[in-house]
Amino acid sequence: xxxxxxxxxxxxxxxxxxxxxxxxxxxxxxxxxxxxxxxxxxxxxxxxxxxxxxxxxxxxxxxxxxxxxxxxxxxxxxxxxxxxxxxxxxxxxxxxxxxxxxxxxxxxxxxxxxxxxxxxxxxxxxxxxxxxxxxxxxxxxxxxxxxxxxxxxxxxxxxxxxxxxxxxxxxxxxxxxxxxxxxxxxxxxxxxxxxxxxxxxxxxxxxxxxxxxxxxxxxxxxxxxxxxxxxxxxxxxxxxxxxxxxxxxxxxxxxxxxxxxxxxxxxxxxxxxxxxxxxxxxxxxxxxxxxxxxxxxxxxxxxxxxxxxxxxxxxxxxxxxxxxxxxxxxxxx
Amino acid sequence: xxxxxxxxxxxxxxxxxxxxxxxxxxxxxxxxxxxxxxxxxxxxxxxxxxxxxxxxxxxxxxxxxxxxxxxxxxxxxxxxxxxxxxxxxxxxxxxxxxxxxxxxxxxxxxxxxxxxxxxxxxxxxxxxxxxxxxxxxxxxxxxxxxxxxxxxxxxxxxxxxxxxxxxxxxxxxxxxxxxxxxxxxxxxxxxxxxxxxxxxxxxxxxxxxxxxxxxxxxxxxxxxxxxxxxxxxxxxxxxxxxxxxxxxxxxxxxxxxxxxxxxxxxxxxxxxxxxxxxxxxxxxxxxxxxxxxxxxxxxxxxxxxxxxxxxxx
Ligand SMILES: Nc1ncnc2c1ncn2[C@@H]1O[C@H](COP(=O)(O)OP(=O)(O)OP(=O)(O)O)[C@@H](O)[C@H]1O
Ligand code: SF4
Ligand SMILES: [Mg+2]
Numbered sequence: 255x256x257x258x259x260x261x262x263x264x265x266x267x268x269x270x271x272x273x274x275x276x277x278x279x280x281x282x283x284x285x286x287x288x289x290x291x292x293x294x295x296x297x298x299x300x301x302x303x304x305x306x307x308x309x310x311x312x313x314x315x316x317x318x319x320x321x322x323x324x325x326x327x328x329x330x331x332x333x334x335x336x337x338x339x340x341x342x343x344x345x346x347x348x349x350x351x352x353x354x355x356x357x358x359x360x361x362x363x364x365x366x367x368x369x370x371x372x373x374x375x376x377x378x379x380x381x382x383x384x385x386x387x388x389x390x391x392x393x394x395x396x397x398x399x400x401x402x403x404x405x406x407x408x409x410x411x412x413x414x415x416x417x418x419x420x421x422x423x424x425x426x427x428x429x430x431x432x433x434x435x436x437x438x439x440x441x442x443x444x445x446x447x448x449x450x451x452x453x454x455x456x457x458x459x460x461x462x463x464x465x466x467x468x469x470x471x472x473x474x475x476x477x478x479x480x481x482x483x484x485x486x487x488x489x490x491x492x493x494x495x496x497x498x499x500x501x502x503x504x505x506x507x508x509x510x511x512x513x514x515x516x517x518x519x520x521x522x523x524x525x526x527x528x529x530x531x532x533x534x535x536x537x538x539x540x541x542x543x544x545x546x547x548x549x550x551x552x553x554x555x556x557x558x559x560x561x562x563x564x565x566x567x568x569x570x571x572x573x574x575x576x577x578x579x580x581x582x583x584x585x586x587x
Numbered sequence: 588x589x590x591x592x593x594x595x596x597x598x599x600x601x602x603x604x605x606x607x608x609x610x611x612x613x614x615x616x617x618x619x620x621x622x623x624x625x626x627x628x629x630x631x632x633x634x635x636x637x638x639x640x641x642x643x644x645x646x647x648x649x650x651x652x653x654x655x656x657x658x659x660x661x662x663x664x665x666x667x668x669x670x671x672x673x674x675x676x677x678x679x680x681x682x683x684x685x686x687x688x689x690x691x692x693x694x695x696x697x698x699x700x701x702x703x704x705x706x707x708x709x710x711x712x713x714x715x716x717x718x719x720x721x722x723x724x725x726x727x728x729x730x731x732x733x734x735x736x737x738x739x740x741x742x743x744x745x746x747x748x749x750x751x752x753x754x755x756x757x758x759x760x761x762x763x764x765x766x767x768x769x770x771x772x773x774x775x776x777x778x779x780x781x782x783x784x785x786x787x788x789x790x791x792x793x794x795x796x797x798x799x800x801x802x803x804x805x806x807x808x809x810x811x812x813x814x815x816x817x818x819x820x821x822x823x824x825x826x827x828x829x830x831x832x833x834x835x836x837x838x839x840x841x842x843x844x845x846x847x848x849x850x851x852x853x854x855x856x857x858x859x860x861x862x863x864x865x866x867x868x869x870x871x872x873x874x875x876x877x878x879x880x881x882x883x884x885x886x887x888x889x890x891x892x893x894x895x896x897x898x899x900x
Pocket of ligand 2: 557
């Protein structure tokens with residue numbers, strides 16, 4: 255497998271959600287509050303790879319995933335697909351992008367319309383993108399069910415007749431129906447039992463091999479992310495603080511936040527479980543993202559520069575990039 | 588379970604309700620001080636007439652037997668004679684059922700026609716100017732008494748502008764529509780406010796569901812998304828609410844039919860109460876109970892059709 259040509263490139267993506275002012279706020283003349291979900295996310299996804307995305311709850315993982323699948327429109331920033339900018343004015347290119355990049359969701363209950371059978375769900379997807387002439391749709395549905403290892407009689411059942419794991423398979427089939435190149439999996443298995451998680455993840459990896467898929471795998475389970483990803487991006491308050499080779503990042507994280515995040519996760523070694531330091535301080539609200547390095551209030555290495563200057567994401571070696579002013583110093587320390 | 592056996596089992600469930608209502612009606616008259624026969628008869632009834640009633644009700648026998656006779660008489664269609672109208676209760680009621688059924692159905696249709704589109708407009712403009720305007724408008728409707736709205740409509744649209752008749756029912760279907768427009772509108776203003784609120788929040792919730800966002804990102808047209816994905820799923824809770832508010836709707840007809848002089852069951856009930864016409868009150872109470880039960884049954888069927896999960900149990 256080669257990982258070289260980036261299939262998807264994201265540059266400086268911003269997305270802010272203005273919160274509605276309540277009448278009470280207006281009377282108190284409070285300013286309109288803004289959730290700064292994404293604050294300049296840049297990343298490259300290479301063809302055929304799995305890029306894991308990790309971070310604390312509320313740091314913008316799902317928002318990023320939805321922007322990539324164009325469920326949300328970013329306020330600013332660029333998305334390139336195969337080197338071509340995906341611009342809002344080119345309707346045909348957008349349509350093609352919408353087909354090539356497919357999203358799968360965390361909640362197996364809200365991701366399928368409860369009143370549509372699997373056949374209806376899949377044929378809607380097939381028809382929208384004219385994937386098959388009408389007379390071949392049923393054959394294609396049978397193929398898709400085989401692909402995700404659901405029995406053929408699943409086609410005429412409604413979502414409530416399936417377990418969570420089966421529903422996620424249906425969601426995978428729905429995504430695959432339009433023959434995408436990139437899958438965005440937002441916490442695809444987080445809602446499932448551990449034993450079922452493994453089945454669904456293994457299915458996904460098999461399909462990736464078989465169909466040459468590129469996968470963005472968003473999850474908060476670090477072990478799972480390590481297991482599936484070639485590379486990993488660590489995201490903190492809407493920016494990427496470290497991105498790089500999965501093994502290197504998990505073995506030797508460079509950014510102070512990555513270190514803290516990995517340390518906070520339950521260790522595999524039971525003896526070490528409670529001896530490691532975890533992150534101090536509260537996660538700041540995305541309503542109020544700190545100036546400079548967003549992590550400075552919680553960082554043990556913060557300096558004056560960290561409070562005023564936002565660190566850029568820069569390459570430290572050929573395997574990874576880090577956004578920290580003192581990355582080199584920390585490395586040699 | 589097949590639809591038919593579901594229907595049968597739901598119909599059987601009405602029997603206990605029916606019996607309970609019978610018990611209440613039965614006790615109602617017996618709890619009055621004095622002789623139930625006097626309560627059930629005209630004030631000018633002779634002793635011989637009273638004796639006849641006592642025999643029919645089995646008043647000299649134990650309470651359980653009396654109840655048995657009461658149920659038996661009712662099931663055989665004998666609900667006594669109205670003191671006020673001097674006619675068999677059953678006959679009087681059957682004559683008036685179509686009027687109230689028409690009015691109620693009319694009001695339901697109007698409520699849906701008013702509330703449905705506005706709920707969608709409000710939900711799609713969530714927290715925008717239009718949404719706020721629609722919601723405040725209905726809030727006024729909700730907090731104004733039914734009879735007051737009725738009187739306003741009557742004064743302006745019927746009496747002053749003469750757009751509608753001030754009362755009556757008419758004889759043809761179109762006349763019914765015309766005559767009952769204002770009363771139905773009066774009742775509908777209240778129910779549509781409830782439906783609007785519920786449907787609006789249901790639509791907002793469904794619009795937020797992943798499958799709707801997904802459908803949107805696929806580039807499905809707005810009308811397909813709203814029709815196929817949003818409307819049907821948002822309707823489920825609203826149908827329940829509509830069914831449950833049928834009781835409200837019917838008590839609304841009491842006032843409305845009186846204000847608009849509509850010859851229906853509601854006005855009859857009010858007249859029967861003022862005249863202390865016990866046989867008629869009993870018959871009407873039973874009729875309302877049966878009608879409400881049937882509406883609940885119908886609601887359940889529609890719900891089972893809308894929400895496949897319910898078909899399981
Ligand atoms: N549609 C929205 N409107 C307003 N705020 C939103 C919206 N979607 C997300 N947010 C806010 O943006 C921030 C980032 O949310 P996001 O869902 O991307 O986090 P996450 O990293 O996926 O968290 P989790 O691990 O809990 O899923 C949160 O503070 C969230 O409340
Ligand atoms: S830039 Fe400064 S505050 Fe931010 S992680 Fe690096 S050392 Fe810590
Ligand atoms: Mg999330």
